[in-house]
Amino acid sequence: MTSRNLLIRTLTIGFLALVALVEVFPYFWIATTSLKDLAGVLQFPPSLLPLPPHWENYVQAWQSGPFPRYLLNNVITTFGILILQLFLGCLAAYAFSKLEFPGRDLCFFLVVACLMVPPQIRFIPIYIMLAKVGLLNTYAAIILPYATSALGTFLIREAFNGISDDILDAARIDGANVLQIIFRILVPIAMPTIIAFSLFSVVYHWNDYFWPLVMTTDETVRTLPLGVALLREEGTGSRWHIIMAGNMFVVVPMILTFLAAQRHIIRAFTFTSLK
Amino acid sequence: MRMQRIFILVLTALIGVGSALPALAGEPITATFWYSYGGKVRQVTEDMVKKFNSSQTKYRIDGSFQGDYFQALAKIRAAITTKTAPTIFHVIGEAMPDLWQGGMFENLEPYVKSTGVKTEEFVQPLSQHGYFDYFGKSVPLFAIPFNRSMPVMYYNKDMLDAKGVKVPTSWDELRDAAAKLTVREGNDVKTWGFEVPVDWWFWHGLLYQAGGSLLSADGKQAAFRQKGGEALQYWVDMVNKHKIMKRPGGKDYNAWEVTNTDFITQKAAMIFTSTAFVNYLTENVKFKMGTAFLPKKEKFAAPTGGTFFVMIKDATPAQKEAGWAFIKWMSEPAQAISWSQNTGYICTSEPAIKSAEMQKFYQDNPNYLVAYEQLKYAQRMPFTPALIRIQREVIQPNLEAPVIGLKTVDETMAAAEKAANDILAGK
Amino acid sequence: MGHPRPMRRQTLLGYALILPSMAFFSAFYIYPVVYSFYLSFFTWDMLQPKRFIGLTNYRELLVAAEFQEVLGNTLAYSLGVVVLAMGIGLALALLLNNRTALSSLFQACIFTSYIVSWVAVSLLWMWMLDPQYGLVNYVAGFLGVPPVDWLGNHRLAIWSLVGVTVWKVIGYPMIIFLAGLQNISQDYYEAASLDGASAWQQFRYITWPLLAPTTVFLFITLTIATFQGFDIVNIMTQGGPVHATSIYVFYIYEQAFHYFRIGRASAAVIICFGLILALTYAQHRLFRRNVHYTQVG
Numbered sequence: 001m002t003s004r005n006l007l008i009r010t011l012t013i014g015f016l017a018l019v020a021l022v023e024v025f026p027y028f029w030i031a032t033t034s035l036k037d038l039a040g041v042l043q044f045p046p047s048l049l050p051l052p053p054h055w056e057n058y059v060q061a062w063q064s065g066p067f068p069r070y071l072l073n074n075v076i077t078t079f080g081i082l083i084l085q086l087f088l089g090c091l092a093a094y095a096f097s098k099l100e101f102p103g104r105d106l107c108f109f110l111v112v113a114c115l116m117v118p119p120q121i122r123f124i125p126i127y128i129m130l131a132k133v134g135l136l137n138t139y140a141a142i143i144l145p146y147a148t149s150a151l152g153t154f155l156i157r158e159a160f161n162g163i164s165d166d167i168l169d170a171a172r173i174d175g176a177n178v179l180q181i182i183f184r185i186l187v188p189i190a191m192p193t194i195i196a197f198s199l200f201s202v203v204y205h206w207n208d209y210f211w212p213l214v215m216t217t218d219e220t221v222r223t224l225p226l227g228v229a230l231l232r233e234e235g236t237g238s239r240w241h242i243i244m245a246g247n248m249f250v251v252v253p254m255i256l257t258f259l260a261a262q263r264h265i266i267r268a269f270t271f272t273s274l275k
Numbered sequence: 276m277r278m279q280r281i282f283i284l285v286l287t288a289l290i291g292v293g294s295a296l297p298a299l300a301g302e303p304i305t306a307t308f309w310y311s312y313g314g315k316v317r318q319v320t321e322d323m324v325k326k327f328n329s330s331q332t333k334y335r336i337d338g339s340f341q342g343d344y345f346q347a348l349a350k351i352r353a354a355i356t357t358k359t360a361p362t363i364f365h366v367i368g369e370a371m372p373d374l375w376q377g378g379m380f381e382n383l384e385p386y387v388k389s390t391g392v393k394t395e396e397f398v399q400p401l402s403q404h405g406y407f408d409y410f411g412k413s414v415p416l417f418a419i420p421f422n423r424s425m426p427v428m429y430y431n432k433d434m435l436d437a438k439g440v441k442v443p444t445s446w447d448e449l450r451d452a453a454a455k456l457t458v459r460e461g462n463d464v465k466t467w468g469f470e471v472p473v474d475w476w477f478w479h480g481l482l483y484q485a486g487g488s489l490l491s492a493d494g495k496q497a498a499f500r501q502k503g504g505e506a507l508q509y510w511v512d513m514v515n516k517h518k519i520m521k522r523p524g525g526k527d528y529n530a531w532e533v534t535n536t537d538f539i540t541q542k543a544a545m546i547f548t549s550t551a552f553v554n555y556l557t558e559n560v561k562f563k564m565g566t567a568f569l570p571k572k573e574k575f576a577a578p579t580g581g582t583f584f585v586m587i588k589d590a591t592p593a594q595k596e597a598g599w600a601f602i603k604w605m606s607e608p609a610q611a612i613s614w615s616q617n618t619g620y621i622c623t624s625e626p627a628i629k630s631a632e633m634q635k636f637y638q639d640n641p642n643y644l645v646a647y648e649q650l651k652y653a654q655r656m657p658f659t660p661a662l663i664r665i666q667r668e669v670i671q672p673n674l675e676a677p678v679i680g681l682k683t684v685d686e687t688m689a690a691a692e693k694a695a696n697d698i699l700a701g702k
Numbered sequence: 703m704g705h706p707r708p709m710r711r712q713t714l715l716g717y718a719l720i721l722p723s724m725a726f727f728s729a730f731y732i733y734p735v736v737y738s739f740y741l742s743f744f745t746w747d748m749l750q751p752k753r754f755i756g757l758t759n760y761r762e763l764l765v766a767a768e769f770q771e772v773l774g775n776t777l778a779y780s781l782g783v784v785v786l787a788m789g790i791g792l793a794l795a796l797l798l799n800n801r802t803a804l805s806s807l808f809q810a811c812i813f814t815s816y817i818v819s820w821v822a823v824s825l826l827w828m829w830m831l832d833p834q835y836g837l838v839n840y841v842a843g844f845l846g847v848p849p850v851d852w853l854g855n856h857r858l859a860i861w862s863l864v865g866v867t868v869w870k871v872i873g874y875p876m877i878i879f880l881a882g883l884q885n886i887s888q889d890y891y892e893a894a895s896l897d898g899a900s901a902w903q904q905f906r907y908i909t910w911p912l913l914a915p916t917t918v919f920l921f922i923t924l925t926i927a928t929f930q931g932f933d934i935v936n937i938m939t940q941g942g943p944v945h946a947t948s949i950y951v952f953y954i955y956e957q958a959f960h961y962f963r964i965g966r967a968s969a970a971v972i973i974c975f976g977l978i979l980a981l982t983y984a985q986h987r988l989f990r991r992n993v994h995y996t997q998v999g
Contacts, residue, residue, distance in 0.1 A: 012797055013804070019794065020811035023869065026826050027814055038559055042540050046837070064318070092723040101716035107724055114731035116978045118930040120955045121971050122734040124353055124748070124964070129729070131357030148726040151926060155919065162915070178715065192881055193919070200874070200923065207819030209933070214350060217307075217359070218339040225819055230340055232313045239314065240825075247822040254817045262810070345959045352748035352962075377749035462848060464834070524833070524854040526940035533832070542834060668961055676944050679856060 030251070034058070034244035041240045054241065061231060061245040066219055070227040071253065077142045077212070077223060078205045084147040085201055086194065092148075093156035094182045098168060108157070114150035123214050130215070141215040142223075146205065152197045159190035206254055224250045303328075303335035306362035306590070306597035310338060311347045315555075316422070319617045327604050334597035336363075355379065355589060362590040362598040365421045365582040368406050373660040374585075380417040381586040386599045387416060392606070398423075400579060400653035401623050407658040410494040414658060418583035419602050422620040424551040425577050425646040425653065426480055428570070432563035434466070434544045442567050446484070446509060449545070449570045453519040456544040467521040469513065470543035472530035473678050475671045476580055477547050480569050481506030483576035483654045489665070490657045490699075497665075497695035504688040505572075511677050511684060522678055549580060550646035554619035557642065566645040568652070575652040581620060612636075621646050661698045669694045735975065742969035747962035759969035768945050769953070769970065773977075775860050776949040780928040782864035783871070788920055790868065791875025792913075796905075798876070799883050809880070813873035820870075820933035827866045828853070828938050853939055856946040863934055863947055871927070875920050882916030883909070929978070950974055 033041055034057055035050035061067075095101075096108045126145055130136050135144075163186060171181050187194065209225040216222050228246040231239070310320055317340060324338040341347035347364065354360040366374065374380060387394055394416065399405040401423040403416055430442060434456055443449040453468025471477050482489065487502020513520035521543060523533035535552055537543040539559050547569060556564060569577050584602045586595055604610060608627035615622035616636060622628050628647065637644040656662060669691050676682040742759055744752040763769045794812065798805045815823070830837045831852040839849040852862040890908045899907070932951040935941055941948035941956060948956070950970075957967035 016794070016797055016808050020808045023815045023872070024811040026823065026830075027818070029826060030818075030822060039561075042536060042559070088723045088726070091719045095716045095719035099712050099716040099719070101713040104716060107720055110732060111723070111727060112982065113735075113975075113979060114727050115926050116929070116975055117731050117735055117971075118932065118951045118954075120932065120951055120958070121738060121967075122730060124349075124958070125734045125737040126730060127350075127353045128357050129733075131354070131359050136357075136359060144726070145730040148723045148730075150727070150731070151923065153723060154922075158915075158919070178719070192885075196878055196881070196919070199877075203817055207821075209819070209821060213342045213346060217309075217341070217350075217354075217361075218337065225821060226340075228819075228821065229342070230313050230317060243825070244822070247819070251818045251822065255814060258813070258817060259810075349748075349959045349962075356748065373747075374749065377747075379749060521834075522854070524851070524943075525828070525938070526942045529828070529938075529940065537834070664961070672944070675942065679854070679943055681856065681944055 027251070030244045030247055033241055034248050036241050038239060038241060057241050057245040058248070061242050061249065064242075064246075065227045065230050067224070067227055067249060069219065070222060070224045071249070073139075073212075073221050074206060074223040074253075076139060077221075078202055080139065080143045081146045081205050082198060082201050084143065085149040085152045086198065088148050089152040089156050090182050090187060090194075092153050093160050094178070094186065096153070096157045097160035098165070111150050111153050115154070119211050123211075127214065136215065137217045137220060139221050142212050142221060145211070145215075149197075149201060152201065155193050155197050156190060159193035160186055163189050203254070207250065303332055304593045304597045305335045305337060306594040306601070308336050308338040308598070308601065309341045309347055309351065309361040309364040311341060311344045311365070313340065316618055319614065323605065323610065323614065324601075327601055330604075331600075334600045336597065336601045351379075351587075355587065358589060360587045360589055362594040363584055363586050363602065366418070366585050367582050368418075368580070368656060369666045370663045371403075371418055371583065371585070372407075372658050373663050375414075375417060376660045379585075379587060381588045381590070381595060382415045382417055383419065383586065383599070384416050386595075386603075390599065390603055392603055396625050397606070398621070398623055398625055398628070398647070398650065400650045401621060403583060405653075406579060406656060408494070408655040409658045412658070418585050419606055420623040421582050421584045421605070422551070422614070422618065423579055423581040423583075423623055424549045424620050425579050425649055426477055426547050426569060427550050427553075427577075427645050427649065428545060428547055428567045429538060429556060429642075430545040430565050430567065431538070431541060431560075432565045434541070434562070435565075442565065443545075443570050444568070445570050446572045450509075450513060450517065450519070453513065453545065454517060457519045464518075464521070466541065467537070467543045468519040469545050470521040470523060470534050470537055471510075471547040472523055472534055473510065473674045474527075474530065475666050475674070476549075476578055477569075478503070478506055478670065478674055479654070480547075480577040481509065481572075483578075484569065484572045484574060486573035490659070494657045494659055495699060497692045497699065499695075500688045500692040503691070504684045507674065507677055507687065508684045514678055515680060526675075550621060550643075551581065551619050553642050553646075554617070557640070564642065566642040568645065568649050575649070576654050577649055577652055578656070579650070579653050615643075619643070621650075659699065661695070664698045665695050669698065735971070738968040738971045740968075741965055742972050743965070745963070745965045748964060749962075752965075755965070759966045760973065763966065763969055763973060768948070771945050772948050772950060772953040773974075775945075775947060776929065778860055779864055779867075779931060779949050780925060782861065783867045783928045784921060784924045786864065786868045787871055787875050787924055788917070791872055791920070792879050794872070794876045795879035795883055796909075799880060809873075809876070812876055815870050816873035818870075821937060823866070823870055824934055824937035831862060831866075854943055856943045859939060859943060859946045863938065866938075867928070867931070867934060871924070875924065878916055878920055879913065882913050886912045 032048070032050050035053040035055070036047075037054050037057075040047060040050060092111070096104060096111075122145065127136070130141050135141050167185060167189075168181055171185055176184070207225055208223070209229060212221070212223045212226055213229075216226075228243065228250060231243045231246045308324065310317070312320055321338055324336050328335050341350055341364075344367065348366070348370070351360055351364060371380075386392075394402065397405075397420060401420045403418040403420070407414070428443075434440075435442065435452070438455050440452045440455050441448070443452045449469065456466065456468040457464065458466040479489070482499055482503045485502040485505045487499055487505070489499050490496065491498045510520065514522050521537065523530040523537070525533060531548060534543070534546050534548055535556065538546045538548075539556065541562065550566075553566065568575055584605070586598050586602070590598065605614070606624065608624045608630060611622050611624035611627040612630070612633055614620065615627075615633075622633060627633055637647075673687050673691055677684045677687050741752075743754060743756055745755050745759070746752040798809055831839075833839060833849050833851040833854060836852070838852065839847075842848075842850065850858070853859050886909065890912075891904055894904050894908060930951055931949055932955065935947050935949055935952040936955070939947040941952050954967045954970050957963045957970065
């Protein structure tokens with residue numbers, strides 16, 4: 001290896017290390033802040049390590065609300081939403097991509113239009129609608145309005161578009177029914193797109209604060225981000241250390257899940273399709 | 276035939292008795308209470324709700340957090356249109372005229388009469404009738420004070436003593452004191468003499484200190500242009516000309532947080548903020564802290580703030596009965612004392628304040644007393660539905676521009692006056 | 703095409719498959735938009751009865767300097783984030799496109815910021831960007847840079863938010879680009895090397911064109927995500943200083959929740975909706991021509 005190559009190599013690694021550090025340092029900060037006391041939090045210049053660590057912050061955060069229930073609700077709503085989005089999205093994507101029927105393009109256009117409607121706009125009419133049928137403050141109120149994803153449908157359709165019809169015809173000749181075609185043949189090939197979208201959806205809904213807040217009126221189906229918001233006190237320099245401890249409850253399950261799933265995700269991504 | 280009729284009669288009687296049974300059997304009547312606090316205040320609130328519930332078996336209150344103030348209010352409005360609203364919640368004074376006119380609130384006078392509550396025992400400037408200027412109209416009682424506060428000046432006594440600065444009592448003295456207390460190291464400001472959130476509440480205080488008023492005497496026209504401009508110019512000069520005041524970044528509560536934090540970390544020597552934080556600041560400052568009235572210009576003046584309990588008109592009579600029981604209980608001297616001591620909000624009950632317990636408490640914690648004493652300079656808010664819009668749309672968003680140099684004070688106040696008059700005229 | 707299918711069966715099947723989706727979309731997306739369209743002709747605060755005012759909301763919005771500023775801010779924010787996130791994301795993916803343990807570590811580090819909620823991140827960055835004692839100015843001080851009011855300077859604020867957003871989401875384009883890169887067969891590069899192509903030429907003629915579907919995917923995803931940006935503004939700057947960071951969704955939220963001008967908020971929704979539909983249509987026609995798909999089979 002020439003010395004010039006070595007220099008480039010070193011600089012590259014240095015640059016990457018810097019980026020990685022900048023990305024990860026704030027997490028480190030959240031973690032260490034969660035172990036300080038308020039005096040330590042307000043100190044400037046800030047100290048790097050919390051010594052001694054105040055583990056009681058976690059206890060205090062945990063006891064400030066029904067966190068086990070929040071965690072359970074988070075899991076139920078996030079994955080409930082994901083499953084519905086993927087299932088309904090694949091069905092619709094197949095129809096939009098592989099079938100021809102009158103009104104198909106109009107319907108797809110309507111789906112795309114839904115991409116631009118953020119929750120702050122949907123809230124009031126949906127609140128009124130769900131209240132009228134008595135579904136307010138239930139899992140349904142959090143899950144159903146997100147059961148379909150315009151983004152997911154759009155992206156999966158794009159992925160299906162890229163799959164040649166020959167495979168489908170072969171499968172039909174073999175006697176496969178629609179569901180088998182979609183989920184046994186198309187989905188595995190489109191897996192990278194599906195995984196990419198799933199990542200997006202899970203992260204978004206796991207951390208969603210606004211929708212669970214406005215659709216619930218008490219703690220029964222509330223989720224973790226709301227629990228953390230409860231720790232915040234408007235106006236006071238707050239008890240940052242407790243809030244950060246609360247934030248750790250939201251962050252850690254996600255990070256653990258991703259670490260565990262990382263291998264599968266990467267494998268699914270680098271799935272080289274049949275040639 | 277006859278048997279059938281008897282059977283139906285008996286069944287109806289049983290159903291009638293059966294539905295009355297829960298009340299007879301002692302199942303509590305429940306009512307919901309929506310609030311917008313997080314953190315410590317929420318904990319105190321929840322503790323008091325629990326205490327109320329366990330102190331008697333007739334009623335049960337279910338409290339729940341509904342997001343910040345704006346989100347809660349939006350949910351309540353949506354809930355009212357679908358008849359799923361809570362029984363009681365709390366609301367800032369400025370929003371009350373508009374909501375009252377919209378028919379949201381229950382008139383509380385019948386409840387006061389039937390349960391013998393002595394409304395004259397409320398600290399008058401903190402009560403609804405003491406908070407508003409009705410311009411001669413007759414407005415019934417619909418709100419009971421909950422967490423009420425005043426802006427006060429907090430100062431770092433150690434810093435003032437070290438520089439031989441006296442506690443300022445006027446605008447000029449504040450400016451001079453801030454100049455003496457500001458510490459610079461090259462281009463860096465190590466300590467700011469003064470800091471205050473650039474916020475409606477404090478501006479209101481300054482407006483009246485300068486001898487001005489928000490609206491005309493009949494409440495129909497904006498009257499704040501000139502004196503409001505003086506108030507704003509005072510800030511603008513301190514920030515930009517003398518460079519002795521820090522403008523805390525962020526809007527709404529972010530700025531308040533920054534101000535408090537700066538005070539605790541000794542980056543600001545004197546601040547204006549709510550008496551509601553006296554608990555928080557006392558617990559966390561590592562220096563001698565004092566509180567004082569907001570300095571005067573022509574006179575001492577300050578608004579009151581915080582929220583009132585209100586009851587939703589649409590709730591059932593049983594729910595309202597339960598809700599009122601809770602509100603009444605919260606206003607009793609024992610609870611008023613507990614609430615005030617634990618949160619720093621001003622005690623709302625005169626008998627409580629005069630009690631030996633509170634008197635001793637104030638002796639040991641003189642900083643808590645200043646807000647109460649400043650109440651004699653409390654300024655009333657005009658009772659008009661336009662008030663909330665004037666606060667949130669006309670004044671609050673526009674105070675910042677002159678302070679950061681985007682507009683002149685005159686431009687800002689002229690535009691604000693026009694906007695306020697438009698709103699008052701019903702546009 | 704192979705075996706032809708009876709037209710009617712396809713129609714029935716097609717509708718059956720899209721029915722559940724369309725039902726949900728109609729109820730939970732289209733209906734609110736239609737309702738907003740209806741509301742945009744009224745003035746309503748959710749308390750008093752609605753008052754019909756025709757096109758007043760639209761007229762007021764279109765001449766309002768604030769609304770124009772909001773549109774400009776949204777465009778700047780979106781463009782800034784998309785361009786930077788994709789550019790840096792691609793660079794990182796190219797540099798980390800190997801199977802070393804170090805790369806995996808870096809990838810994991812960079813991706814963590816994507817996973818965490820905006821609430822935690824926004825609070826943190828508010829501290830870090832504090833002009834007086836934020837970490838960023840502290841570090842900048844060592845480099846001889848005078849303290850900057852990152853969030854309080856009305857020209858700089860929106861770009862500070864762009865920076866924080868890029869910081870947070872960068873892991874996502876990085877991962878997606880990595881997947882795209884790893885799907886390009888090494889054979890192409892080997893052949894090109896044998897032909898004497900430089901690294902830059904290989905990128906320009908092999909990597910970039912074959913990444914096109916990935917690039918489009920990311921462009922769409924990121925544009926949509928940034929256009930719906932809300933939390934970061936709501937927590938860090940609340941649209942300030944003086945509307946400098948007020949972006950589309952925040953502006954609507956502010957009109958509806960802070961000012962209870964539901965009619966005006968609805969009109970703003972419809973205006974932006976119309977703009978984006980027009981933009982999407984234009985983008986759609988543009989991209990159809992330039993994308994190469996690697997067909998399977």
